[in-house]
Amino acid sequence: MPELTLHELSVPGHRGPRLMPLDVPAQGIDRLLPADRVRKEPAALPEISEPTAMRHFVNLSTLNHHIDKAIYPLGSCTMKYNPKLNDEMARIPGFAGIHPMQPDDLVQGALAVVAELHEWLRAIMGMPGITTQPAAGAQCELTAVLMARAYHTDRGDAREEVIVPDSAHGTNPSTVHQVGYRVVQIPSGPDGCVDLAALERAISPRTAAMMLTNPNTLGIFERQVGTIARLIHDAGALLYLDGANLNAMMGLASPGAMGFDFAHINLHKTFSTPHGGGGPGGGVLCVRKELEPYLPMPVLEQDGDHYRWNVDRPRSIGRVHSYYGNFGILVRALCYMRSLGASGIGEASREAILNANYLKARLKDAYAASHEGPCMHEFVLSASRQKARGVKALDIAKRLLDFGMHAPTIYFPLIVEEALMIEPTETETKGSLDAFADAMLQIDRESAEDPDRVHAAPTRTPVRRLDEARAARKLILSWQDLEAEGAGG
Amino acid sequence: MNVPRELRYTKEHEWIKVEGGEAVVGVTDYAQGELGDVIFVELPAPGTRVAQMKAFGTIDAVKTVSDLFAPVTGEIVAVNGALKDDPALVNRSPYKDGWMVRIRLESPAEVNALLSADDYEKSLGAHA
Numbered sequence: 001m002p003e004l005t006l007h008e009l010s011v012p013g014h015r016g017p018r019l020m021p022l023d024v025p026a027q028g029i030d031r032l033l034p035a036d037r038v039r040k041e042p043a044a045l046p047e048i049s050e051p052t053a054m055r056h057f058v059n060l061s062t063l064n065h066h067i068d069k070a071i072y073p074l075g076s077c078t079m080k081y082n083p084k085l086n087d088e089m090a091r092i093p094g095f096a097g098i099h100p101m102q103p104d105d106l107v108q109g110a111l112a113v114v115a116e117l118h119e120w121l122r123a124i125m126g127m128p129g130i131t132t133q134p135a136a137g138a139q140c141e142l143t144a145v146l147m148a149r150a151y152h153t154d155r156g157d158a159r160e161e162v163i164v165p166d167s168a169h170g171t172n173p174s175t176v177h178q179v180g181y182r183v184v185q186i187p188s189g190p191d192g193c194v195d196l197a198a199l200e201r202a203i204s205p206r207t208a209a210m211m212l213t214n215p216n217t218l219g220i221f222e223r224q225v226g227t228i229a230r231l232i233h234d235a236g237a238l239l240y241l242d243g244a245n246l247n248a249m250m251g252l253a254s255p256g257a258m259g260f261d262f263a264h265i266n267l268h269k270t271f272s273t274p275h276g277g278g279g280p281g282g283g284v285l286c287v288r289k290e291l292e293p294y295l296p297m298p299v300l301e302q303d304g305d306h307y308r309w310n311v312d313r314p315r316s317i318g319r320v321h322s323y324y325g326n327f328g329i330l331v332r333a334l335c336y337m338r339s340l341g342a343s344g345i346g347e348a349s350r351e352a353i354l355n356a357n358y359l360k361a362r363l364k365d366a367y368a369a370s371h372e373g374p375c376m377h378e379f380v381l382s383a384s385r386q387k388a389r390g391v392k393a394l395d396i397a398k399r400l401l402d403f404g405m406h407a408p409t410i411y412f413p414l415i416v417e418e419a420l421m422i423e424p425t426e427t428e429t430k431g432s433l434d435a436f437a438d439a440m441l442q443i444d445r446e447s448a449e450d451p452d453r454v455h456a457a458p459t460r461t462p463v464r465r466l467d468e469a470r471a472a473r474k475l476i477l478s479w480q481d482l483e484a485e486g487a488g489g
Numbered sequence: 490m491n492v493p494r495e496l497r498y499t500k501e502h503e504w505i506k507v508e509g510g511e512a513v514v515g516v517t518d519y520a521q522g523e524l525g526d527v528i529f530v531e532l533p534a535p536g537t538r539v540a541q542m543k544a545f546g547t548i549d550a551v552k553t554v555s556d557l558f559a560p561v562t563g564e565i566v567a568v569n570g571a572l573k574d575d576p577a578l579v580n581r582s583p584y585k586d587g588w589m590v591r592i593r594l595e596s597p598a599e600v601n602a603l604l605s606a607d608d609y610e611k612s613l614g615a616h617a
């Protein structure tokens with residue numbers, strides 16, 4: 001056990017800072033709280049000195065992998081470096097100290113930040129309607145499909161199905177289920193893109209919407225997106241962009257111009273707000289004009305230079321998150337966009353594409369690529385050749401940890417056997433990309449010459465290979481579970 | 490890889506063993522190897538009617554969640570309760586202790602349309 005829990009570190013009587021003696025008359029707890037709200041027994045809080053607490057968290061941070069430590073090429077997740085200026089801006093007392101219940105008049109500065117963020121994102125997405133309420137991409141999907149249902153219901157048009165390609169992220173079909181629609185899955189063509197003939201067969205008067213990821217999860221731009229939009233719209237249905245891969249085209253191509261009716265943005269991916277343990281996330285949903293009435297409420301409105309939240313939205317689907325979404329994240333995203341400037345945003349996407357293509361070129365002789373030709377900001381390899389030697393994608397991922405690097409996404413998308421999905425992002429230097437490519441090439445050689453070494457990995461991490469099946473079968477999610485288990489480590 | 494001769498198969502990697510008017514169903518050795526450690530098997534309650542090649546349950550593994558497809562049409566008469574406590578039976582004993590459901594056959598002729606052991610092995614050729 002590399003680091004004990006706070007409860008295990010607890011020593012009765014240990015304290016952090018001592019409180020000053022009271023200089024006002026003491027009030028009994030019974031005078032301050034109703035009797036049924038007072039604990040019968042003291043809370044079982046850990047008793048710990050400040051230095052012990054500090055060391056605990058610093059030690060934990062060194063056990064973890066994070067983007068401040070090394071490359072994190074987790075495909076579909078856009079693990080780019082998060083500039084520290086973003087955090088500094090979010091920590092300005094005027095932002096950090098406000099309370100969401102303060103009246104609009106007292107938080108005009110904060111509302112101006114939200115409004116400016118809206119302007120930037122509207123311009124990038126080419127769509128007028130916007131909400132920053134959702135906490136992440138998956139919640140944007142849910143919000144949009146609920147809005148699609150409200151839109152069709154308003155037209156007296158009961159629709160039942162949502163079309164989802166087989167390369168989609170699992171959140172797409174689960175969203176559809178959650179709303180009560182049926183998933184119609186369509187296969188990808190040999191080029192990895194939507195098979196138009198299959199799409200035409202799947203479209204019917206029952207189709208409520210289609211969810212499309214562009215570039216798709218294979219890192220390929222769906223060139224037929226204009227035709228897809230026409231087919232979907234001709235059927236009276238709506239087209240949703242899963243914007244997880246916006247880092248390939250921000251400032252370069254506009255989802256509104258491609259014909260999307262909805263598009264989501266994961267601020268924690270594309271716009272450099274922390275994720276992967278550092279969250280919370282930030283989801284933004286952009287919509288075409290006709291869909292604006294259904295947006296979650298309240299909606300930010302501007303009256304001259306005065307901002308206010310409008311709650312008088314009779315056709316809104318309601319709230320999907322408290323207050324304005326995760327406000328501190330919105331400040332960070334705006335800071336990032338302002339730092340890059342309009343031209344820098346497009347340049348960041350170009351460099352993300354360049355970095356991915358460089359890595360793909362260095363790795364394509366050793367690992368089978370899912371598809372030939374250039375990619376967008378990420379690409380998918382298959383460990384099929386290595387598997388024939390007994391080394392699976394999972395083993396390769398574990399071995400990479402020994403090099404101090406995070407592994408790519410594995411076994412997604414589901415349509416590629418032994419998938420390794422690699423997204424380096426624009427914030428890696430050529431040196432860092434080369435180090436990653438060298439590690440991958442060494443692991444390929446090991447799979448032929450010394451497969452046991454790969455099977456034994458990781459050997460240089462704080463913990464060795466974890467029993468993922470046991471972890472999933474026997475969920476221990478809190479120190480109480482741990483105590484109940486009596487395992488203690 | 491183990492593909493018992495006496496069983497019939499689907500291309501979705503289920504096996505079926507006909508015993509009188511009923512059939513026992515599970516997933517193949519190849520399927521359990523591809524899925525990796527099985528974490529949870531979700532099965533319908535006895536009495537549920539299933540249709541040939543329609544999904545009747547799901548199998549959760551570390552890597553992914555997959556649908557289970559009914560090789561034949563009929564009513565589920567029993568499910569393997571042991572999988573609840575020990576889903577790894579599917580990995581350890583896919584053709585025996587890891588069985589999933591017992592179906593009362595509605596149209597026994599459906600079985601003839603399923604793959605023989607040879608045909609199933611051939612269909613794996615493309616993957617394995």
Ligand SMILES: Cc1ncc(COP(=O)(O)O)c(C=O)c1O
Pocket residue numbers: 076077136137138139168169171213217242244245266281
């Ligand atoms: C393609 C795709 N869609 C949707 C999502 C869901 O986004 P979020 O994790 O922000 O909920 C992800 C997340 O990884 C994704 O990769």
